[in-house]
Amino acid sequence: MKLNKKPKHIVILTGAGISAESGIMTFRDSNGLWENHSVYEVASPDGFQRDPELVHRFYNLRRQQLLSGEVHPNPAHLALSKLQEKFNGIVTIITQNVDDLHERSGSRNVIHMHGELLKMRCIETGRSLTIKKDIHATTPCPCCLKEGNLRPHIVWFGERPMHMDKIDTELHSCDLFVAIGTSGHVYPAAMFVDTARERGVQTIEINLESTQISDSFDFHLVGNASVETEKFVEELLT
Numbered sequence: 442m443k444l445n446k447k448p449k450h451i452v453i454l455t456g457a458g459i460s461a462e463s464g465i466m467t468f469r470d471s472n473g474l475w476e477n478h479s480v481y482e483v484a485s486p487d488g489f490q491r492d493p494e495l496v497h498r499f500y501n502l503r504r505q506q507l508l509s510g511e512v513h514p515n516p517a518h519l520a521l522s523k524l525q526e527k528f529n530g531i532v533t534i535i536t537q538n539v540d541d542l543h544e545r546s547g548s549r550n551v552i553h554m555h556g557e558l559l560k561m562r563c564i565e566t567g568r569s570l571t572i573k574k575d576i577h578a579t580t581p582c583p584c585c586l587k588e589g590n591l592r593p594h595i596v597w598f599g600e601r602p603m604h605m606d607k608i609d610t611e612l613h614s615c616d617l618f619v620a621i622g623t624s625g626h627v628y629p630a631a632m633f634v635d636t637a638r639e640r641g642v643q644t645i646e647i648n649l650e651s652t653q654i655s656d657s658f659d660f661h662l663v664g665n666a667s668v669e670t671e672k673f674v675e676e677l678l679t
């Protein structure tokens with residue numbers, strides 16, 4: 442990989458593939474089901490309205506897995522946190538992941554565009570709260586004290602991703618764009634590479650295989666995120 446010029450502001454978009462080696466299943470790997478559920482059942486406003494208890498149970502299990510002590514950041518998360526610490530310039534991480542593995546590896550100011558598993562939101566006030574215990578359809582909201590007003594702080598299908606203004610500013614000011622472990626099936630994240638590329642920004646894809654957006658990237662590092670991200674970071678830092 443020979444970059445045209447040394448970058449000063451890197452934007453890194455991560456997807457479920459970066460957490461796969463930590464033991465969190467990706468969406469694609471589960472044949473269109475997410476841990477055996479149709480995504481519309483557990484990741485849409487309609488699904489939540491139809492069966493809030495099922496949706497809470499689904500996210501309770503995901504949260505329990507994340508906090509179980511069995512899930513840890515892998516070398517790809519650690520390499521990105523090292524890059525943020527040592528790089529002579531700006532490194533912004535935008536993630537589609539709802540886990541907290543970037544933060545646990547030491548990364549700062551991570552932009553969670555699809556929300557966070559360890560947060561709930563009050564439907565009435567819009568306030569988000571950090572919650573680590575199980576939530577049920579009848580759990581009173583600590584904010585408004587009413588039952589049934591808590592929902593997962595997750596962007597579901599049909600909802601607008603979070604922090605889009607900030608993301609837009611980042612995509613319009615970076616000079617290197619990197620996508621790690623994302624299939625390019627979920628929009629608008631799948632379009633970020635084109636936004637960067639239209640400005641002449643160099644683009645790198647790290648993935649196990651080619652994706653439906655691979656053609657938009659200048660460089661392809663094919664392999665496990667843990668190995669390829671470490672190599673890429675070492676190259677950038679030397």
Ligand code: NAD
Pocket residue numbers: 455456457458459460461462465466467468469470537538539540555621622623624625626627647648649650652664665666667
């Ligand atoms: P995706 O499941 O659609 O695609 C995963 C991609 O990662 C694939 O292209 C696959 O080839 C690649 N991949 C798998 N293992 C890899 C590895 N070891 N190294 C490198 N690449 C690897 O994921 P997506 O594009 O992020 O979109 C799915 C949506 O599902 C996202 O919106 C996300 O919020 C959600 N999701 C999140 C998590 C999480 O928080 N960890 C897990 C599953 C799904």
